Amino acid sequence: MHTRDFPQLASIEVIQQGFETCGYICSSKIATAVYLAFALRKPILVEGPPGVGKTELAKTTAELLQLPLIRLQCYEGLDEAKALYEWKYGKQLLYTQVLKEQLGDLLQGARGLAESVERLHRFGDIFYSEQFLEPRPLLKAMQQERGAILLIDEVDKSDYEFESLLLEILSDYQVSIPEIGTIKASVSPMVFLTSNNTRDISDALKRRCLHLYIPFPSVELEERIVRSRVPDIDNQLRHQLVAFVHSLRELDLKKTPAISETIDWARSLLLLHARDLDEAMVQNTLNVLLKFEEDIAAANAGLRKLLRSPGSA
Amino acid sequence: MQSRLVDFIALLRSHDVRISPAETLDAMEVAATLGYAGRERLRDGLAMTLAKTPAEEAVFEHCFDRFFDRQLADFGSTRREQAQAEPATETIGRELEPAAEGHDAPLLDAARDDAALRELLANPLLQQLQDNDQNALNLALDRAAEQVGLGQMQMFTQKGLFTHRMLEAMGEASLRNVIIALEQQHSPALAPLQRYRDILREQVRDYVEREYLLHAEGHNARFMDDILSHTRLNNLEQRYLQRVQALVHKMARKLAERHARKQRRHRRGRLDMGRTLRAGIASDGVLFQTHWRRLRKHRPQLLAVCDVSGSVAAYAKFLLLFLYSLQDVLPRVRSFAFSSQLGEVSELFDQYPVEKAIELVNWRYGGATDYGNSLQDFARLALDDINSSTTVIILGDARNNHGDPRLDILRSIYQRSRRVIWLNPESRRAWGSGDSEMLRYHSACHFAAECNNLAQLERVVDQLLRLTR
Numbered sequence: 001m002h003t004r005d006f007p008q009l010a011s012i013e014v015i016q017q018g019f020e021t022c023g024y025i026c027s028s029k030i031a032t033a034v035y036l037a038f039a040l041r042k043p044i045l046v047e048g049p050p051g052v053g054k055t056e057l058a059k060t061t062a063e064l065l066q067l068p069l070i071r072l073q074c075y076e077g078l079d080e081a082k083a084l085y086e087w088k089y090g091k092q093l094l095y096t097q098v099l100k101e102q103l104g105d106l107l108q109g110a111r112g113l114a115e116s117v118e119r120l121h122r123f124g125d126i127f128y129s130e131q132f133l134e135p136r137p138l139l140k141a142m143q144q145e146r147g148a149i150l151l152i153d154e155v156d157k158s159d160y161e162f163e164s165l166l167l168e169i170l171s172d173y174q175v176s177i178p179e180i181g182t183i184k185a186s187v188s189p190m191v192f193l194t195s196n197n198t199r200d201i202s203d204a205l206k207r208r209c210l211h212l213y214i215p216f217p218s219v220e221l222e223e224r225i226v227r228s229r230v231p232d233i234d235n236q237l238r239h240q241l242v243a244f245v246h247s248l249r250e251l252d253l254k255k256t257p258a259i260s261e262t263i264d265w266a267r268s269l270l271l272l273h274a275r276d277l278d279e280a281m282v283q284n285t286l287n288v289l290l291k292f293e294e295d296i297a298a299a300n301a302g303l304r305k306l307l308r309s310p311g312s313a
Numbered sequence: 314m315q316s317r318l319v320d321f322i323a324l325l326r327s328h329d330v331r332i333s334p335a336e337t338l339d340a341m342e343v344a345a346t347l348g349y350a351g352r353e354r355l356r357d358g359l360a361m362t363l364a365k366t367p368a369e370e371a372v373f374e375h376c377f378d379r380f381f382d383r384q385l386a387d388f389g390s391t392r393r394e395q396a397q398a399e400p401a402t403e404t405i406g407r408e409l410e411p412a413a414e415g416h417d418a419p420l421l422d423a424a425r426d427d428a429a430l431r432e433l434l435a436n437p438l439l440q441q442l443q444d445n446d447q448n449a450l451n452l453a454l455d456r457a458a459e460q461v462g463l464g465q466m467q468m469f470t471q472k473g474l475f476t477h478r479m480l481e482a483m484g485e486a487s488l489r490n491v492i493i494a495l496e497q498q499h500s501p502a503l504a505p506l507q508r509y510r511d512i513l514r515e516q517v518r519d520y521v522e523r524e525y526l527l528h529a530e531g532h533n534a535r536f537m538d539d540i541l542s543h544t545r546l547n548n549l550e551q552r553y554l555q556r557v558q559a560l561v562h563k564m565a566r567k568l569a570e571r572h573a574r575k576q577r578r579h580r581r582g583r584l585d586m587g588r589t590l591r592a593g594i595a596s597d598g599v600l601f602q603t604h605w606r607r608l609r610k611h612r613p614q615l616l617a618v619c620d621v622s623g624s625v626a627a628y629a630k631f632l633l634l635f636l637y638s639l640q641d642v643l644p645r646v647r648s649f650a651f652s653s654q655l656g657e658v659s660e661l662f663d664q665y666p667v668e669k670a671i672e673l674v675n676w677r678y679g680g681a682t683d684y685g686n687s688l689q690d691f692a693r694l695a696l697d698d699i700n701s702s703t704t705v706i707i708l709g710d711a712r713n714n715h716g717d718p719r720l721d722i723l724r725s726i727y728q729r730s731r732r733v734i735w736l737n738p739e740s741r742r743a744w745g746s747g748d749s750e751m752l753r754y755h756s757a758c759h760f761a762a763e764c765n766n767l768a769q770l771e772r773v774v775d776q777l778l779r780l781t782r
Contacts, residue, residue: 012354029357032347036358039346040339047367081583089584093600203365207333210361213370 008064009038015064024053024060025225033212034061043170043191045155045206048214050196051258055153057214058192062149070144070189071151072137074158080165084175086134092127128179139175139183147187155205156195163205166193170208217259219246225259230266240277241266247306248289251298257289265289279303318344321380322363328376330369336362352381423495423502430502433491438484442509454520457482463524472521479517485510561631564771565638614702615639615646616695620709621675622652622682628738628765632708633671635770637662647695652680655690682712684750685719692722696729704732708764710739711751718750723757733757736764736773 008018016031034057037044046054062069072083110116135143141150152166169175173188193209195201217225223242226233245262257265265288274281282303290296299306318341322332332340339362347358356377364370424430433439441449461478488510495503588604617636621629633650640646640662650658656678661670699705705726727733735758737744737751744751755761762773 028354032354032357033361036343036346036361040342042339044361079583089586093598096598203331206365207336211365212361213367 006038006065009035011035018064019060020228022060022063023228024056025221025228026053026057027217027221030057030212030214033210037190037210040210041173041188043193043209044212045193045195045201045209046212046214047195047197049216049256049258051260052214052216053259054192054194054214055151058149058151058194061190061192065149065190067147067149067190068144069149069151070137070141071153073153074155074162076157076159078158078162081136083136083138083162084165085136085139085177087128088132088134092132095127125179130180133177133180138169141189141191142169142173142175142183142185144189145186148189150189150191152191152193154196155193156198156201160202163202167204167208170205216249216256219243222246222259222262226262226266229263230270233266233270234275237269237274237276238266241269244277244282244306245289248299251302253290253295253298254292255290255295261289277307279307282307315341315344321376324376324380325363325373328372330364330372332363419501420505423500427500427502429491429494433487436484436487438513439488439509442512450516453483454479454516457517458520458524463521466521466525472525476514476518476521479521480514483513483517485513488513560767561635562638564767565635614698615704615706616649616699617646617706618649618651618655618687618691618708620652620682620707621650621678622680622709624682624712625710625738626675626679628708629675630671631767632736632738633674634667636708637667637670647698649691649694650674650678651687651690652678653683653686654678655687655694657694682709682714683716684709684711684713685717688719688722692726696726699726699729701729701731703730704734705730706734706736707758708736708738710737710749711735711744711754712748713750715748718753720750720753720757723754727757727759732759734759734773735761736770737761738765739763740765 007014009015012028012031012035015034016026016028019026019031033044036042046057048054058071059069107116107119110119133139137150141148155163155166170191172184174182174184176182193205216222219242222245223238226238226242230238242262245257245265249256265285268285268288269281272281272285283300286296286299290299319337322337322340326332340359343358343362344355347354349355356374359377360370360373364373420430420434424434437449438453440446441453457479460482461475463475463479466472466475488506492503492506492510495506583606585604585606589600589602590598592602592604593600617639619629619632619636621633625632636646636648640648640659647657647659648662649655658670658674658678661673664670665673723733735751735754739749739751741763743749744755751761760776762769764770764773
């Protein structure tokens with residue numbers, strides 16, 4: 001994939017604007033990462049707290065470039081057969097049964113075992129050819145003719161073995177299948193890996209990637225994000241709610257509300273025709289923002305203070 | 314500029330950011346792609362290839378600002394020289410440039426009837442200063458640095474010394490002498506000359522500072538870590554506790570990561586084609602029964618018992634610290650603490666932050682030692698759980714105040730468990746002396762080792778984790 005094939009990627013500013021038209025407001029750092037990933041043909045390892053738009057980044061890039069998004073959700077126990085390829089065992093078996101008769105014809109007239117085997121050899125490994133190969137996401141991404149966006153989601157949930165498997169794919173954009181050989185991508189896909197940091201990713205994998213850490217956004221950025229996602233919301237209310245979420249993030253919470261929660265909350269407030277952030281309204285809708293009983297209790301306890309501080313600011 | 318980037322990477326490495334040669338190449342590619350014009354952009358781009366964790370990113374930002382501030386100032390001076398050639402361009406005034414001619418006028422006047430000053434003005438050093446010839450000056454600085462062995466500077470306390478030596482090597486003495494003479498005469502040439510000396514001093518100070526940042530600062534941190542890991546744990550001062558804690562945690566994580574590969578779960582595994590086909594032969598190739606590749610589950614369990622009595626009080630804190638970190642990074646660790654009685658502390662470790670937990674353990678279980686009683690308690694609490702995949706670690710000095718050692722209990726633990734490991738903070742020579750029961754206990758351990766500093770602890774635990782696999 002070359003930058004020149006994609007005018008959407010001409011420069012960092014163009015990427016930022018492009019993302020904006022797709023409804024993804026991002027910092028220039030994120031746009032820089034995407035630009036570099038294309039220019040250097042490197043995967044991006046996106047880290048950050050849940051809900052800051054890691055997965056969304058890949059989706060938006062796919063939308064911007066009009067490329068298929070191929071997603072691989074990682075989990076413990078994910079292996080080659082589910083991520084890379086699998087042989088179609090059923091089809092192989094069926095074909096051997098169907099072709100049994102044919103075999104008789106084929107071997108007719110052959111003298112001795114050696115000649116029969118010799119004849120069989122002429123047909124090569126027909127049962128281990130690409131027709132019997134079931135491509136899984138990683139292989140599928142290699143086979144896309146126009147290129148693809150490959151999203152390897154939550155790679156920290158997978159096992160170490162799987163990480164090692166990724167190394168070949170991420171550095172050379174190729175897959176080795178013992179029975180067939182190496183399948184190389186004609187157009188290398190753009191790869192996003194996301195991680196929530198449940199465990200450390202190995203250095204070997206990190207080394208192959210650009211490392212992008214997406215933190216919680218600044219107040220201005222988050223306001224722009226809310227405006228783009230929930231355009232109908234009143235300016236004053238938007239300002240208030242973003243400030244409130246930011247002050248919530250200062251608290252010691254089990255699960256800090258992320259951007260996705262802010263957007264959900266903005267939508268709920270809009271649905272409820274809220275004009276202003278008042279105590280009762282916040283209390284009733286706090287469960288959209290906070291997902292643990294303890295967190296809600298903690299926020300409720302300091303609610304009045306929290307509500308006052310953004311107002312005075 | 315490429316060499317600057319390499320210097321910068323050297324700086325990062327000295328600050329404990331691990332950067333491989335491949336990453337260096339990546340960084341160069343990034344710099345080439347983004348160009349050097351946009352500083353923010355360059356910083357973001359380089360951070361993506363060079364810093365791999367948020368912590369490293371913080372170090373990166375800190376170093377980037379310090380390093381490239383200096384670099385940009387240097388570029389500023391060359392750019393200004395170009396600007397001078399084209400007078401139309403406005404120059405951003407650094408102290409030296411504006412009206413240099415005017416400043417030097419009294420100097421030239423005075424030189425006419427002062428032989429010493431005349432001689433000084435002919436000195437290449439002063440000419441470089443007068444012309445603001447940054448390149449020549451840098452060259453002179455490099456030469457002086459080589460002469461005084463600036464690369465050997467290791468401690469920040471040496472900065473003053475090396476600055477002084479550098480100034481000497483560059484020939485500041487002649488400048489100084491003339492200034493002293495002029496001061497007595499109240500000559501108008503004094504002010505410009507003093508200004509040159511200040512500039513020179515500033516340049517040298519900056520140079521030494523930069524050199525220190527490049528080589529010594531990170532080295533210092535490593536040096537500290539090195540010392541800390543080889544100091545006997547009871548001698549470590551309270552104020553280093555924080556650092557030790559970080560070190561212990563790092564170590565425990567390193568160890569756990571190295572040995573964590575067996576924790577994976579295999580649910581169904583992969584189809585074992587060979588076995589399945591072979592089983593199918595009986596039914597004419599129809600695969601009625603599938604066989605799956607399965608790996609045996611390894612669930613090593615670790616029971617750690619720590620003596621917190623008075624005799625090992627100084628060590629206990631660190632042993633507990635280590636235990637805490639271990640429980641943090643490994644699954645299936647149960648921790649126990651004892652002096653006269655024994656109790657399980659795993660829950661305390663789970664619930665409280667490290668300092669609080671250690672304090673609570675000490676408070677609850679500290680006192681006089683009774684190994685016999687404690688082993689009995691341990692057997693009551695955990696003997697049923699000990700099986701062939703259990704490793705038992707005992708941290709203690711085996712000084713039992715001449716009480717009954719209850720070797721029989723340790724024996725039964727020894728027979729049931731996979732490993733019994735005893736870590737003793739006393740040196741091997743002291744084992745068995747006085748009320749130490751260590752030699753007797755040793756007979757019921759698979760492995761006993763002296764362990765009184767972090768390096769030993771790390772070695773022992775590494776061995777241990779290999780054994781528990």
